[in-house]
Amino acid sequence: MVAVAAPRQLPRKPLILAGIVLAWLVLWLVFRNVGTLPLDASALTPLHRMINELNDAVGASRNSNPLFLYFFNEIRLVIDEFVTFVQALIAQPSFGRPVPVIGWLGVVAIAGFVSLVVAGWRVALLAVAGFVFLGLQGLWQESMDTLSLTLAAVVISLLFGIPLGIWAGLSDRANRVMQPVLDFMQTMPTFVYLAPLTLFFLIGPASATIATLIYAAPPAIRITAHAIRSVPHNTVEASESLGATRKQTLLKVLLPSARKTIVLGVNQTIMAALSMVTIAALIDAPGLGKTVVKALQTLDVGTAFNAGLAIVVLAIVLDRVTTAATERRKLPRWALFGGLGVTGVCVYLSYTYLWAAEFQSDVEIGSSIRQGATAVTEWAQDTLPFITGGFKDFVTFALINPLQALLAESPWFLVALVIVAVSFLIGGVRSAIVSAVCLGLLVATGLWQDSMITLASTLVATIMVMILGIVVGVWMGRSRRADRFIRPILDAGQVMPAFVYLVPFLALFAASRFTAIIAAVVFAAPVAIKIIADGIRAVSPTTVEASTALGSSSWQTIVKVQLPMARGALTLAANQGLIYVLSMVVVGGLVGAGALGYDVVAGFSQGQLYGKGLAAGVAIVVLGVMLDRLTQAAAKRWTN
Amino acid sequence: MARHNVLGAVLVGALALAGCSGAKVGDSSSGATGDCGTFNLAINPWVGYEANAAVLAYVAEKELKCKVTKKELKEEVAWQGFGTGEVDAVVENWGHDDLRKKYIDEQKTAVSAGSTGVKGQIGWYVPPWLAKEHPDILDWNNLNKYADKFKTSESGDKGQLLDGDPSFVTNDEALVKNLNLNYKVVYGGSETALIQAFRQAEKDKKWVIGYFYSPQWLLNEIKLEKVKLPEYKAGCDADTEKVACDYPDYDLDKIVSKKFADGNGPAFQLVKNFKWTNEDQNTVAKYIAEDKMKPEDAAKKWVEANADKVKAWTAKA
Numbered sequence: 024m025v026a027v028a029a030p031r032q033l034p035r036k037p038l039i040l041a042g043i044v045l046a047w048l049v050l051w052l053v054f055r056n057v058g059t060l061p062l063d064a065s066a067l068t069p070l071h072r073m074i075n076e077l078n079d080a081v082g083a084s085r086n087s088n089p090l091f092l093y094f095f096n097e098i099r100l101v102i103d104e105f106v107t108f109v110q111a112l113i114a115q116p117s118f119g120r121p122v123p124v125i126g127w128l129g130v131v132a133i134a135g136f137v138s139l140v141v142a143g144w145r146v147a148l149l150a151v152a153g154f155v156f157l158g159l160q161g162l163w164q165e166s167m168d169t170l171s172l173t174l175a176a177v178v179i180s181l182l183f184g185i186p187l188g189i190w191a192g193l194s195d196r197a198n199r200v201m202q203p204v205l206d207f208m209q210t211m212p213t214f215v216y217l218a219p220l221t222l223f224f225l226i227g228p229a230s231a232t233i234a235t236l237i238y239a240a241p242p243a244i245r246i247t248a249h250a251i252r253s254v255p256h257n258t259v260e261a262s263e264s265l266g267a268t269r270k271q272t273l274l275k276v277l278l279p280s281a282r283k284t285i286v287l288g289v290n291q292t293i294m295a296a297l298s299m300v301t302i303a304a305l306i307d308a309p310g311l312g313k314t315v316v317k318a319l320q321t322l323d324v325g326t327a328f329n330a331g332l333a334i335v336v337l338a339i340v341l342d343r344v345t346t347a348a349t350e351r352r353k354l355p356r357w358a359l360f361g362g363l364g365v366t367g368v369c370v371y372l373s374y375t376y377l378w379a380a381e382f383q384s385d386v387e388i389g390s391s392i393r394q395g396a397t398a399v400t401e402w403a404q405d406t407l408p409f410i411t412g413g414f415k416d417f418v419t420f421a422l423i424n425p426l427q428a429l430l431a432e433s434p435w436f437l438v439a440l441v442i443v444a445v446s447f448l449i450g451g452v453r454s455a456i457v458s459a460v461c462l463g464l465l466v467a468t469g470l471w472q473d474s475m476i477t478l479a480s481t482l483v484a485t486i487m488v489m490i491l492g493i494v495v496g497v498w499m500g501r502s503r504r505a506d507r508f509i510r511p512i513l514d515a516g517q518v519m520p521a522f523v524y525l526v527p528f529l530a531l532f533a534a535s536r537f538t539a540i541i542a543a544v545v546f547a548a549p550v551a552i553k554i555i556a557d558g559i560r561a562v563s564p565t566t567v568e569a570s571t572a573l574g575s576s577s578w579q580t581i582v583k584v585q586l587p588m589a590r591g592a593l594t595l596a597a598n599q600g601l602i603y604v605l606s607m608v609v610v611g612g613l614v615g616a617g618a619l620g621y622d623v624v625a626g627f628s629q630g631q632l633y634g635k636g637l638a639a640g641v642a643i644v645v646l647g648v649m650l651d652r653l654t655q656a657a658a659k660r661w662t663n
Numbered sequence: 664m665a666r667h668n669v670l671g672a673v674l675v676g677a678l679a680l681a682g683c684s685g686a687k688v689g690d691s692s693s694g695a696t697g698d699c700g701t702f703n704l705a706i707n708p709w710v711g712y713e714a715n716a717a718v719l720a721y722v723a724e725k726e727l728k729c730k731v732t733k734k735e736l737k738e739e740v741a742w743q744g745f746g747t748g749e750v751d752a753v754v755e756n757w758g759h760d761d762l763r764k765k766y767i768d769e770q771k772t773a774v775s776a777g778s779t780g781v782k783g784q785i786g787w788y789v790p791p792w793l794a795k796e797h798p799d800i801l802d803w804n805n806l807n808k809y810a811d812k813f814k815t816s817e818s819g820d821k822g823q824l825l826d827g828d829p830s831f832v833t834n835d836e837a838l839v840k841n842l843n844l845n846y847k848v849v850y851g852g853s854e855t856a857l858i859q860a861f862r863q864a865e866k867d868k869k870w871v872i873g874y875f876y877s878p879q880w881l882l883n884e885i886k887l888e889k890v891k892l893p894e895y896k897a898g899c900d901a902d903t904e905k906v907a908c909d910y911p912d913y914d915l916d917k918i919v920s921k922k923f924a925d926g927n928g929p930a931f932q933l934v935k936n937f938k939w940t941n942e943d944q945n946t947v948a949k950y951i952a953e954d955k956m957k958p959e960d961a962a963k964k965w966v967e968a969n970a971d972k973v974k975a976w977t978a979k980a
Contacts, residue, residue: 063836064850065903083770085746221740226749305708307734316735320710321880321952322858408863419816522855529859534825534851535817613853615817621850625829630739630761632829 036448043448047441051433058434060471064621067635068469074634082222091223099229106175106228110309114167123167126373126380127158130167132366134340139362140354142347153340158382161389162311162333169310170337172228172303173296176235180292184240185285188247189273192281198248203648205241210602210647212609213238213302214627215640221306231308239295246288250281283349290345294517297338301520315520324400324526325393331523332392338518339511404530411531418483419537427479435471438462442649450656461649468638468645476618478646480536480611481604484543488600491544492551496596497581499552500559500589513549521546521610529614539611539620546610547603551596558592559585594658601654605647619643699729702930703751705741706733709854710880712755714947715779717958719754719937721966726977727929738762738830745920746772752934753918757783757831757876767918774924776917776931780938781878783913785831787824787890788875790865794888803842803892810845812870821847825873827857834906835874838892841907861885878941880952936976943969 062068085091111117112124125133131154139147157166191198213234224230254277262276278285304312311330318326354362373379430438439462446458465474499506521542532538562585570584586593612620619639626636702723706716716733723729734741734750742762744750766773789800799805806822813822824846826835835848851857857873858881864871865885875887892909899908923931943965950961966973 064848065833065836079765079769082743082746082765218737218740218743222743222747225747226734226736226740226744304735305737306740307736313735316708319855320708320713321955322855323955404863408867416816526855526859529856530863533815533863534849534856534860535815537816612850614856615849615851617850617852621829621852624852628737628739628828628830629832630765 040445040448043441043444047429047433047437050437051429054434054437056432058436059432059475060435060466060469062469062472064625065632067631068638070467070469071632071634071638074637075631078219078633081219085222095223099224102175102179102224102229102232103227105179106172106232109171109175110168110228112171114164114171114309122377122380124374125370126376127154127163127382128379129366129370129373131155132369132373136362136366138340138344140359141352142344143352146343146347149343150340153336156336156388157333159384159386159388160329160333160392161387162314162330163382165309165311165314165330166333166337169297169300169312169334172231172235172308172310173293173300173337175228176232176239176296176299177289177293179232180236180240180243180296181289184243184288184292185247188244188285188288189251189278191244191248192251192277193273201244201248205245206648206651207644208237209241210605210644212606212623212640212643213299214609214623215637217302217306218627218633226307228308230306231303234303234306234308235296235299238299239292242291242295243288246291247281247285250284250288251277253284254280286345286349290342293341293345294338297334297341297518300334301522312520315522319522319526322526323397324523325395325397327520327523327526328396328400329389329392331519334518334520335515339514342514400527400530403527408531412533415532415535415537418540419535423479423483423536423540426482427476430479431472431475435466438475439466446653446656449653449660454653454656457652458649461645464645465642468642470619470622470635470639470642473618473622473639474642474646477608477616477620477643480540480616480618481543481601481608481646481650484540484547484604484607485597485601487540487544488547488551488604489597491548492555492596492600493586493593495548496552496555497559497585499556500585501581506556509552513552516545516549521607522613525610525614534615536611536616538614539607539616542610542614543604543607546607547600550603551600554592554596554599555589558589558596561592562588590661591658594654594661598651598654598658601650602647605643605650608643699723699727699929702729702731703744703749704731704733705744705750705753706735707738707741707753707755708735710948710952711781711878711944713951713958714944714961715754715781715937717951717962718939718947718965719752719934721959721962722973722977723930723933725966726973727933729930742766742773742918745918746770748920748922751920751923751930752776754934754937755779755781755915756918757915758913763918772921773918774921776919776924776935778938779915779917781915781941781944783876783878783915784889785874785876785910785913786892787835787872788861788887789872789890790861790869791886791888792865792868793870801888801890803844803890806872806890807843807845809870813846813872815849817849818847821845822872823847823849825849825851825857825860825871827851827874828854831874831876833874834900834903834910837904837906841905842893861887878944878948880945880948883945883949883953933976938976939972943972 107115110123113130114123117123131151134154135147135151138150157163160166187201191201216237217234220230220234224233258276258280259272262272267275300308300310300312301315302312304310304316307313311333314330315327318324318330369379439459442462443455443459447455465471468474495509499509524545525538525542528538528541532541566584566588567580570580575583608616608620609623610620612618612622612624619642622632622639623636623643626632626634626639702720704716704720704723706713720731720733724731734744736744736750738753738756738759739762741750741753742759742765745766763775767775787803794801797809800809810822813824814820815823817823822845824835824839824844826833826848827850829850829852838844839846839848851860851873857875860871860873861875861881862885863869872890875881881887893907895909895911900906900911917934917937919931919934947961947965950956950964951958954961956964
């Protein structure tokens with residue numbers, strides 16, 4: 024069967040949509056700059072002041088409040104102990120020794136052995152090479168600090184995340200309650216809760232770990248729930264009709280069939296944890312993040328890149344190991360015991376001898392990487408701004424400015440009306456209500472105009488993400504070789520700390536909204552590309568062959584067969600692209616995007632702006648929820 | 664077959680064990696700490712601060728035998744640390760009246776430990792080439808004349824005034840309004856954005872005017888020129904909405920936790936007596952930022968060349 028989807032006839036809705044937009048444009052001309060609810064950068068609303076006072080009150084009562092004394096302190100103690108213990112094992116001088124318990128040789132051997140057992144020879148080699156590379160970069164201890172913190176955060180995330188995910192997978196009610204909480208955890212900018220965290224959990228590993236796991240746990244919960252839910256119904260029914268108890272069904276049927284997907288959740292959690300390394304460094308989290316932050320104080324791109332590269336290497340190793348772990352494999356006994364023996368010896372050596380404990384290498388490559396990165400950056404900064412500046416101006420005047428003018432210079436009730444009407448068209452009454460509530464909340468934050476400016480940039484960034492996603496995703500989906508070559512670059516885009524590439528971007532595009540958009544695209548496009556590539560590959564090969572046999576050109580096959588059949592992936596990519604773009608709003612605030620991103624950054628830096636920063640964080644979350652629900656509704660309509 | 668391989672692996676391991684020699688862990692003992700105890704020093708994220716902290720940490724470690732724990736924190740978080748007992752000292756504070764009020768006056772967890780001797784300035788700066796070609800730009804009265812030149816994609820039909828680091832107080836929006844300047848404040852959002860803008864402006868002779876401050880390591884590299892705003896008079900910035908005068912000069916000072924001050928140990932004495940000049944700080948900042956020296960090495964170099972100054976800080980301790 025050749026499943027070329029015939030476009031369904033939707034004659035009325037697009038017309039109505041066009042009508043709405045037209046009416047908007049006309050009314051915009053009439054009402055321009057009326058009722059836009061602006062707020063100066065240093066101005067506050069009563070709500071913002073109230074949050075400030077609340078924050079101060081919490082801080083002042085810290086030493087007398089029983090909640091602090093008996094609850095937060097206990098949590099902090101447990102987590103601190105745990106992280107410090109992992110650090111003592113592999114990263115920090117400990118137990119009265121000048122070096123950690125296990126030196127570099129031992130860690131490399133353990134990494135290799137674990138990878139061998141769960142992921143096979145090739146990945147084991149990659150792991151060993153990757154870890155040695157960290158040492159050669161001259162960043163062994165920093166990398167191990169980062170690894171300790173990441174592992175601790177991931178372990179705690181999974182400890183809570185997987186059971187919660189199973190619960191959400193089994194119970195609709197639990198799922199409904201958890202969704203908004205997870206949305207909140209993933210889109211609330213870290214800057215907003217970073218300072219309060221140190222108030223609750225003090226400065227140190229505990230706060231850094233908790234900051235990381237707030238962001239990293241949601242993927243584990245979501246994906247586990249999704250995995251449990253996608254186990255086919257008849258499998259579960261069959262098990263139940265055979266008289267299995269609920270517990271048996273869960274342990275013997277649901278979890279084994281969901282295993283592969285759950286491991287994917289673990290993988291996403293690790294990635295998310297690693298993407299927090301630099302931000303956590305702002306509250307004294309040890310490791311590579313500190314190196315990046317410090318280097319950037321003097322705009323030392325080379326050093327920052329070197330450390331960023333170490334994060335990427337860690338990410339790629341951990342990603343490949345967990346991905347390969349989804350397939351069951353059995354190791355021959357001799358390899359298992361042999362590997363165990365060698366690992367034991369290496370660990371012993373690294374415990375005893377200095378050469379195996381501290382990474383001291385004559386073939387140091389860190390300085391070459393630093394110099395190389397600096398040279399490339401300088402070249403780009405010297406030669407490209409002429410072209411890139413023009414490109415920036417073009418996109419700004421052709422796309423960003425008009426969209427922003429429409430959104431931010433219309434009266435707020437007009438924009439709200441348009442969005443509610445569009446929501447109704449897309450998803451019916453329910454969507455319209457959700458959007459209306461979200462818009463009401465935006466007005467309540469007192470940051471309506473800033474929200475609209477941020478929304479305009481977000482939409483432009485998402486469009487760019489989707490264009491890149493479709494072009495590169497189709498290419499990767501159709502060519503294995505392209506996939507193998509591009510995928511590591513995508514991984515790098517996802518975990519390389521944004522600030523490393525922001526410095527050259529600032530030179531190329533100056534401090535502007537466009538720079539912020541480009542930064543968001545670098546971070547969000549990889550996700551969209553990966554999802555679309557997987558979607559394209561999932562289109563059954565026989566369909567594609569049939570289309571080719573019927574004489575379609577490659578172009579026709581892509582446009583008429585592969586893309587329409589992968590539309591589930593396309594909508595998912597758009598949805599995730601949007602969410603990822605929104606999570607970069609704050610980074611955008613650091614390079615000239617202004618609006619909500621800047622409000623959050625300023626709130627983190629200045630006490631009297633704290634309340635406003637929090638409100639801006641809430642506004643970002645609300646925007647995220649609204650756009651997420653809208654795209655999901657659109658997706659449902661389109662894919663059914 | 665299987666057993667042979669296992670044996671082989673163990674043998675190889677044993678051989679490796681026997682064959683290797685080398686220094687064993689714990690052969691050499693590390694230095695002991697003196698009676699000074701632990702000194703928790705906040706490191707705020709800019710180079711000038713780092714210079715102060717590096718020199719203080721070096722002296723505390725080498726001369727007073729303290730165990731110095733450096734904690735890298737943003738200002739707000741560092742001040743919070745006074746109350747939780749995790750931070751003993753902040754050694755370059757830029758005004759921050761809001762934090763003073765909250766932690767010194769209200770919560771009483773922090774106290775001032777006097778001036779660092781460094782004078783801080785905030786204001787509007789232009790790149791040197793611009794100041795040279797159009798010297799009259801250094802007076803705010805002439806700014807409107809050049810507003811067109813400062814237009815960017817972000818500022819619409821007005822000139823762009825690039826603001827930056829949200830850590831510092833800015834009155835720029837009010838200033839622009841109250842001085843009737845045809846400019847729009849564009850929030851770069853970070854020091855990085857400002858530095859890149861000024862660097863490029865000087866290199867490519869571009870028109871940039873923006874918020875900046877001294878001492879700052881970039882000024883060693885590019886001598887930015889400060890634009891003269893209406894003179895600061897005490898109280899002229901009282902109402903933030905109506906500000907129409909320049910920023911005050913800041914006497915950068917040191918803030919310590921109440922507990923640390925009451926303990927009155929050698930580390931506190933050192934912090935209290937620590938005082939140097941903009942020039943001193945610039946020297947150390949240059950070592951760190953431009954010569955890419957580690958803060959410890961930069962401090963060592965300066966301390967060795969300025970033994971007399973250091974002696975003055977420790978003599979009374």
